[in-house]
Amino acid sequence: MKSGIKFLLWLAALIVAIGLALALPINGYLMNLLMQASTYAIAVLGMTIVLGYAGQINIAQAAFFGIGAYGVAIGTTTLGMAFFVSLLLGAVVALLFGIVLGGSTLKLGGHYLAMVTISFQEILTLVLTNWIGVSHGPDGISNIPRPHLGFLALDQSQHYLALCLVFLFVIAGLVAWLKSSRLGLSMQAVRDNELAAGVAGIDTNRVKIIAFAACAFLGGLGGGLFAGAFRYISPDQFSFDDSVVLLTMALLGGVDAAIGAVIGTALLILLPEWLRFLKQFYLAVYGLAVILIMIFMPQGIFGYVTRLFGRAPDLPSGAVAPLTLGASVATDRPILEVDGLSKHFGGLRAVDEVDLVIESGSVHALIGPNGSGKTTTLNLLSGIYRPTAGRIRLGGREVAGLAPHLLASAGMGRTFQNIRLFHSLTAFENVLIGSFRAGSGSDAKSRRARALAALDFVGMAARAAVVVSSLPYGHQRLVEIARALAANPTLLLLDEPAAGLNLTEKQNLVALLRRLRGHGLTILLIEHDMDLVEQVSDRITVLNFGRRIADGTPDEVLRHPDVVAAYLGEVGEDVIA
């Protein structure tokens, strides 16, 4: 669907919803349900961002919701501030807590984050219950006023519901739009493969913290509106159980879509009405539902529906432009100069004082027996490991010890031995993420064109709209190379690109490498296939036990006695038998 039509549909739905809210005679009980659903849904949309897009867990959304609610309650009653000022203030406080929690824990990942958010939830409940001077303790705060919008008083519930719906629609629209934006795609890249996201140029920590902070902010916003809706709040409304309810809503509807959040919330607010017969077993059924959703419907209701109907391809139209590569620094200076590079793991010297010089425009192979330190060297060059010692200069600039995304923006591109793609995204989206690298095409349109050009270069343009996890292995390798090319790297690091390819695919790879070289791209290649190495490389460096044992042209190196010994064993030791 074109985005213009989507927008019109969205606008029509908003107008209809507001019209219904204002015109229909809604009784008090139904009104409460609708207000609860619309304010909860805003908080659940936060979960869509953090859990759905960025793949980070948050079991404290009710705490952020509570912070927003208490912001409005304390702001309007105790401090006598205007409603909207209090609303914003509460949401900002939630956001700040989100940044602090996320900033201290997101690096550590999964179970730490789960634990820390639960702890935060518990502490907040303790504080709300015991800090009576501010929160009024377990009694809660009542008589929370509703706002005025200029001459329009929103005192009446139907008017207030209309306000909540406007907030909900705007936020749902923004969250839906976020998904295909640069930031949203970066979040999904982090979710699908954090390591590859970093190497593709994404500042993974920053993206995760933004996602977490946005989630907390929306939690606070929903909570603030909730306080105005019910005019009374108490600590038990924002407990651990409520966080779980918000989590379940996001999962049930479909965690990676804004519409899913709204569906899930509406269902779980209305469900209690239909499940009245369950009485006290109602929360137990919630728990059971969570397990069953995880097992049978991991994509949620909306995910299930979209899978039935397929997904509309989102590709740039028009002719594919040729890919421009290699660029800028075609000097006589070497592209990469590595001096005394070392990496020790405890007592193991995985890489031991390796020197390496790669000339501009050459294909340089790094070979050696298994465990000789080739991939570790690549991990050092791409910033995944920090070197124990040594210098790395890329295009004359010292880059040793930089984070992966900074190395990517300095011009280092790479692929992985065991392919690392963003498995739930399409080939095009994967490559588009590669094009995000700072400085490669300034506007969205040229980046999209470049991504398609990169796919075309490797011969995968026809499969651009396919989700990569359903592509065959050889094609996945090509998409990964295209992703690295989209960033227009100064130096391309390829970690065993021929591994697992059949003979035809290998021949295609050789042709591709030669074309890349023809475009002036400098390549560092790790490969076990000696035929391929001989066919494409200008120079070869050989590692063994982490040390460089030979360096030179293929002819010199492959006949070097040390190299022969390293590969075939020492003559006179174990060969004679």
Added chain:
Amino acid sequence: MTIILQLLFTGIGIGAVYALVALGFVLIYRATNVVNFAQGQFAMLGGYCMVITTVDLGLPYWLGVVISLVVMALFGALFNLGVYYPLRHRSFLPVVISTIGASILITNLVLALYGPEPTTLPGMTDYPGISFGAVFLDAQYLVIIATTLALVILQYFFFEHTMVGKKMQAVSQDKEMASLLGINVTGMIMLTFTYSAVLGGIAGILVAPILFVSVGLGAQIALKAFAASIIGGFGDVPGAIVGGLLIGVAETLGAFYISVPYKDAFAFILLFAFLLIRPQGIFGEKIAQKA
């Protein structure tokens, strides 16, 4: 001085319970790389099994213990089949969410059947305890400390000196390789869940006379046990024990010297401090990624 000794004793006693539950966490984490958020509910269920057998049915204490632990073992197996096994090939997040779902299910089932009122449970002995001058060593705390110590020693011998223990270690380190060597990986994981549930059950039975049995018992213990295992170094057995004791002592001292209402917050404050200063914990799980 006496007061500090008294508090230390109490703290170590309660910390031993956290340590037992943390041990269950660590075992499951090592076998499956999954954090089981329903581990605390295992303790809660253990407590309720005792209530049913000894209070409701009036069975003798030791018979109650035996029945409870058998029930817990069966429950651990059932938990594995229902919550972990169907998701074993999926990533970390779905499994964690599934165990959270299980903890809600268990808590609310018990709540629906037994109501929110806490139940008291008798201790192992009627003997009140020993006095050392002004320091009073409560019998139930002594029982807790002794049982934990015995279990830790037993577990050490089990893992280091029996074939089943070594197989379980192999599975926890590399499932694929273990499977290639002919080890029944599914069976070993089943055994791990069973044993973890029994450990949780023991913790519940031990702590019940002190904290009362209530539905909130599980979450209360689990969060601190989890904090304990992070503080000790995630995935590390000695770490879980040291972390548990540390939290027990910290919250006992904190409640006495600082604030009673915020007693439950001290564990988390300690946790936050560790995450900021030494996120790998005392004994240090390596936090590194591989390419």
